[in-house]
Every structure is written in structure tokens, then in C-alpha cells.
Amino acid sequence: MSKVGNFNKYFQKIFLILVLLSLSLIPWIEFINANLSELDFIFNDNLIVLLVLYFFLVFLIYLILNFLTYLEEYSLISFIAISIWIFFQHSFLKGSINGFLQYTSISNDYSSEIALILIISLIYLFFFIIKGKKIYTQFFIFFLIFNLFFSTIQFTKNFYSQKKNISFKKYNNDNLTNSIKKPNIYFFILDAMMPLNEFKDYYKKDLTNFENFYNQKEYIYYNNTINFYPDTAEVLTSLFFLDKIFIEDGNYEDNNLKPNIYKKFPGLLSERYNPILISELNKIGYEFKWIGNSYAACSNYNYRYCLSDKKEEYIDLYLLQSFLEKTPLVQIFNKLTESGIVQKYLRIDQQGDAIGKLKKFLISNKDYIETKSTFYFIHHMHPHWPYKHDEQCNYKNFPGNTNFEGYKNSYLCVIKSITSIIKVIEQSDENAMVIFQSDHSWEMSKISESKYGNRRQIFNLVKNNIQCDKTMTKGLNNVQIANYLIGCLKNN
Secondary structure, eight states: OOHHHHHHHHHHHHHHHHHHHHHTTHHHHHHHHHTTTTSOGGGOHHHHHHHHHHHHHHHHHHHHHHHHOOOOHHHHHHHHHHHHHHHTTHHHHHHHHHHHHTTSSSOSTTHHHHHHHHHHHHHHHHHHHHHHOHHHHHHHHHHHHHHHHHHHHHHHHHHHHHHHTOOOOOOOTTOOSOOSOOOOEEEEEETTOOOHHHHHHHHTOOOHHHHHHHHHTTOEEOSSEEOSOSSHHHHHHHHHHTSOOEEOOSOGGGOEEOTTOOOOTTGGGSTTOOOHHHHHHHHTTOEEEEEOOSSSOGGGTOGGGBSSSSOOSSOOHHHHHHHHTTSTHHHHHHHHHHHTHHHHHHOHHHHTOHHHHHHHHHHHOHHHHHHOOEEEEEEEOOSSSSEEEOTTSOEEEEOSTTOHHHHHHHHHHHHHHHHHHHHHHHHHOTTOEEEEEESSOOOOHHHHTSTTOOTTEEOEEEEOOSSSOGGGGTTOOHHHHHHHHHHHHHTO
16 A cells, blocks of 8 residues: 555544544533533633543543444444443433333332443444444434534533623732731631531530530520522522522522623632622732632632642542533442542542641741731531541541431531631631631431421521621621621721
């Protein structure tokens, strides 16, 4: 064969591989499109890493099947691309099967397995269909190109509709309008921490020592505090907009952003945006510092807000889990998480410990604490599932997100962490304003069917050192107490 012939052959192979990678983008584009309001994908380096890994796996599948099968190149490309597309329909098929089974006497416990069997069967069927005639190959490639085109159009439309409403004014902590030192504010979000009184009642647990401790330290616990929403993204988005920003329709999972709102938490903390809370803090001389977790890592969005300019040591597992959510692989991922294998190698049990990170910072940065007026936003990912600690905060695996013993131990671990950080703040920053609140209550299905079922009821422990009306913190939720602080500090 001539050199020209060899060149054309290799060029054709490269072209077909590029076609395969392009067609395989459909699930990825649909994923980005579905989550555009919550995560700032455009500048997320973790997204690029995962996309490269995804392309690598697709290419690996191509090499294996190219070796094992005798399909023509175009047929092989069509088969792999359509198989990937079918694979990402798992959650849709599972939901459809659940919908069907509810009208029968058959249990839906195995709907996921049924969906997986159906997927395998369809992929097997498509192999023989494509192997038959070239017209089928052409049809499926056309089908995928059609999907790719409209997915891209939809993404472009959504992205630019957001862009119209975005102020691209970049916020930075160096542009402060008031240099007078004011009390530092520590705003802790304890993810999924149910109210203290409900925990004591449900678990019959005596927490007198903890109550005596925070009373002695002049902290006040407020019962019956109700958040506007029962879910993390909704609650924290509202916090940074200082207002209720979702249109409620009875189902928190289907809440929609108001037309003038462009981003959900944590994407709104990207350096391209200027959340109202941070803007208002900036006007009264406060820096904003953020300690995140595996769900939302500061370094993935805006280094200016991070306590350290170093990349946090973990990969974005939340992003990975979200991407896999539509596939059967999410169950494998969750099982590995529950088994402790993932934790062993990626130290997930440490990724949610935002309180521990703050403690290290306070101990070693006394000069910064004393000279800067800072609002610290600490999103502690416990006692939220997965439950990986005993009540002394030692690593211990409690499999499953409905593990009542796991939640209890994780909750008591948070109590221990609160006690510890209060002592550190007292020693290093005794005049600080300190707020411990949850975003929502415990989310377990059995609890939600009982008298403890209001996910909007939250944990609320406050020490008010701001020279304002100190009684006003009573019963204020995330958004209300943030507005109180801004209003109070503006007048002082």
C-alpha cells in the first residue's frame, strides 16, 4: 500500500474516533444543561479532568471492541455511541418501571435491576441490528447527531439566557470600603443537622453537658427555627441573595429560580458573579472567606474566597456522583462509598470536616484574625450522609443513608466538633459573632413520616457579640439572621 493510502487510512480512523467522541458527548452536554444553574461548569477544572477521563474510557472501549468484534468502523462507532446513550437512560427506565409497578402488586425494590437487564438486552439487540445492514448504522448515527445538535442548541440557549441577567463585575476582598476593624463573624452551616430538642427526644439522649457548656459560654439555642426551604441548594442560594428566591410549588425538588436569579449555590460563588450577601459585606468592610467540602469545594470556584490558595486535596466526588446518577454505575459508586473503600484511598471522611480546617487556621493565623474584619462561611458536611464517624469522631463506617445509628453517631460527633471550635474561637477571637445553623433537618424517609418530618426545622445556636439589638437573633433562620447582621453592621 502506498504512503498516500496509509495516510488516508489513518486520517479516516482518526476522523471516526473524533466522530465517536463527539457523539459520546450527548450525556455530558445533557448533564451540564440540567445542572447549569447550580454548578459553574464553564471554569470548573474538575469538569475538564472528568471529561478527559470519560473520553479515555470511551476510547478504551473502542480499542477493546475493535479487537474483539468484526464490525466495520462505522458500525462500531454507531454501536458504541448508541450503547453509551442507552446506558445513560438507566434512571429514566428505572422511573418508568417504578411508575408502572405502582399500579400492580409487584414490589419496586428491584426496579433498578430490571432497568439494568433491559439496558443490557437493548445493547445486545442493537449489536445484531447494526451488524445486519448499513442502513441501520446510518439511521442510528443520524439519530445521535440529531440528539447532539438539539442538546447543544438547548445548552447554548440556556447559557446565554443566563448570561443576559449576569453582572460580570468581579468581587475581590481587596476593594473594601471600610477599614475599621469590626467583630469577625463565623457562620457555620451544619448539613442536615436536626434541631437539638428533636434529637434528644427521638434518641432519648441526654445532652445536658453540652447544654451547660454553651450556656456557660453565653451561647443561646433557639428552638422552632424554620428555614424557607428544605434543601441545601435552595437554602444557601437564598442566603447569598438575602431573600426567598424560589417559586414554590409544593415539591422542593421541583422548585424553580425566579426569573431574575441566574445561579444556584455553589455556582453563584464563582469569581464571575457577585452575590448580594458578599457585596453587602464588602460595603461595610468585611472580607468573605469560605471553607467548603466534598459537595462544594472553595478551590473549585473562587480562590479569592479560600483560606488557602492551595488546591484542596480531593477530587470533586460530588460532580462525579452527579454525572453517574443516570447510570447503573452510581449504585456501584455508592456501595464503594458505603463500604469504606473510597474513604480509605480518598479520605472522604475528612473532606466534610470544615470545622477542623477552620480550627487549624485559627490556631496558626492570629495576626490575620486580629487585623481583618472577616465573615467566615463554614459549610460542615456532617451529620449528613455518608456516616463515617462514631460519636468521638473516629472513623467508623455506617453503610446506607437510612442508618439511624450512623446518623446518631455523626450528630454526636458534630456536637463534639462544635464544643471544640467554640473553645478555639474563645481563645483566639473572643469578641466574634458565632452562628451554628443547619440548612435542613434529617432527611431519612422514616423520620419524614413521623412527627419529626419537617425538613425546614433547623439547629440554631448563636452567640451575638454584635453591638446591636441582641434579642433580634431569636428564631431567625439563615436568610433572616444574615439580613439582621448586614442591617446591624451598617448602623455601627
